[in-house]
Amino acid sequence: MRSRLRRQRRHLYTAPRLKEALDEAIQSDVNHLVIDLSDTSFIDSTALGVLIAESRRLEPERGLLAIAGPNEQVRKVLQMTGLDHVFALYATREEALADSVAS
Numbered sequence: 001m002r003s004r005l006r007r008q009r010r011h012l013y014t015a016p017r018l019k020e021a022l023d024e025a026i027q028s029d030v031n032h033l034v035i036d037l038s039d040t041s042f043i044d045s046t047a048l049g050v051l052i053a054e055s056r057r058l059e060p061e062r063g064l065l066a067i068a069g070p071n072e073q074v075r076k077v078l079q080m081t082g083l084d085h086v087f088a089l090y091a092t093r094e095e096a097l098a099d100s101v102a103s
Helices: 012-027 045-061 072-080 093-102
Strands: 002-004 032-036 064-068 088-090
Touching: 012 032, 012 045, 032 045, 032 093, 045 064, 064 093, 088 093
Parallel strands: 002 032, 032 064, 064 088
Antiparallel strands: none
């Protein structure tokens, strides 16, 4: 089962909502998640922590958390933290969804 979250800015105050949405998707037996960050201008450590924790929850089921559309600033944060090697990164949501269907 696959899921995607609606676009929203990922700031400190949205991290709890992000966690709640990811928790709900994972509890619904979704094992491939595409997080569309194309409208995200900034990502902080709280949101990164949520993404890491939820990605770990998917691992036992051979699941995947993919990130689509990160802008240059978000991509730099992912690279500086080494998370570009943890998450599958895609230029667009469509590319990520196509790859998750092929998997």
